[in-house]
């Protein structure tokens with residue numbers, strides 16, 4: 501039986517050729533390809549500055565550090581996200597303050613942010629979960645009102661768009677103070693591993709460039725190209741968060757592919773939406789009128805209490821359809837068992853329900869219409885066969 505995987509990166513000879521060119525050039529770590537990828541990515545999202553790093557987790561660390569998050573500070577964010585979101589706050593010695601997501605959606609509920617703000621709040625870290633833009637207009641307004649910077653975890657959102665003051669703009673312009681992207685193979689644009697920070701703030705960008713390369717005052721590329729001997733200095737503590745030139749070369753090809761990848765996914769998502777009308781008890785994800793998602797993941801919700809998530813997923817797997825459960829909740833993991841690691845503001849009921857009641861269906865650009873039809877048929881059948889054991893309602 502042919503398996504339909506949950507995701508699949510789009511890579512071919514073009515990426516191979518790009519890497520080959522870099523390998524044979526003799527310059528393989530952060531250099532001219534990284535610089536070119538940064539300027540092309542900046543142009544694509546409409547950002548003034550883009551700084552490439554090793555992954556989105558390191559991007560989040562640097563973004564939070566740049567906006568001033570330090571030991572003892574608090575950062576308002578979600579528990580309902582990949583664990584790297586909350587972990588990055590802890591790398592700064594700060595405490596993530598978890599607020600719930602919107603009912604029926606997957607993004608932070610802006611109406612719950614202000615209640616979580618205290619005199620120690622140094623940032624709001626919002627996530628464009630599954631590629632779907634969060635309500636930035638409201639979140640950025642709250643940040644401005646309280647003079648708190650906004651960092652966007654845009655890990656999944658390469659190419660997603662938001663209606664901003666009447667114009668469609670790419671996520672990462674950025675609309676907050678800094679946006680952080682991931683190029684892991686589960687996202688649309690992949691470099692194997694990789695990340696990008698975008699900002700309009702030249703000082704932040706200079707910090708990112710310093711910190712990603714050990715805090716070294718001169719880059720390898722500048723020293724290499726200099727006619728004069730240069731002795732570098734290390735003005736502050738830095739890290740090795742560099743992207744390699746081989747990764748950047750792949751990224752440049754992937755960036756060229758991105759619009760067509762998004763168009764393919766939006767077509768497939770529309771097929772899913774229509775197909776799901778024939779699957780009782782399962783609700784498709786919805787896109788607000790002010791957002792255009794890249795559909796990094798297509799996450800459906802079991803709204804019939806009788807349907808068991810694990811059983812539906814197992815039946816799909818048995819029939820050759822790979823799925824994943826809804827997004828995790830950091831506060832439920834052993835790494836967050838110690839109460840000192842985080843605070844919870846209010847209830848996280850929507851976050852927990854999304855984890856327990858949602859299923860991510862296969863979605864990737866190479867999927868065919870027939871694949872989507874197969875997934876829909878198998879899902880319908882799995883739901884029909886998998887009612888949770890429940891007392892039979894008394895006949896009326």
Ligand SMILES: *Cc1c(COP(=O)(O)O)cnc(C)c1O
Pocket residue numbers: 555556557558581582584585627629653655656681682683684693694695
């Ligand atoms: C994937 C992901 C990350 C981590 O990205 P890496 O590049 O793997 O470090 C962070 N946040 C969210 C929301 C993600 O989906």
